[in-house]
Amino acid sequence: MDCRPQCGACCIAPHISTAIPNMPNGKPAGVPCVNLDDAFNCTIWNTPDFPPLCHAFQAQTEHCGETQQQALTILTQMEQDTAPDI
Ligand code: SF4
Ligand code: SF4
16 A cells, blocks of 8 residues: 555554654654654655665555554554563
8 A cells, every 4th residue: 555645653653762863762652753744744754864664664554554543553552562561
């Protein structure tokens, strides 16, 4: 599938453990990336700063669902399922 404009669910739900532009300590799960604009689009897409790990994330129906809300629900569940036990 093509990435859905004005979604950004994959920039909110998952944690990112490595530094990304403007977030040197990575990103906690459930926190919007600071590089998202108010319309949930990435402000550094197609620039030299666009992180390889973001480039590697491909839109797929199984984790993107049909809507932003579905994607948030699926990706949040995936995040919880893969979180280390504490
Ligand atoms: S969750 Fe999927 S559709 Fe939404 S922005 Fe990410 S890749 Fe695109
Ligand atoms: S850098 Fe862009 S694509 Fe990557 S998580 Fe942040 S907003 Fe999303």
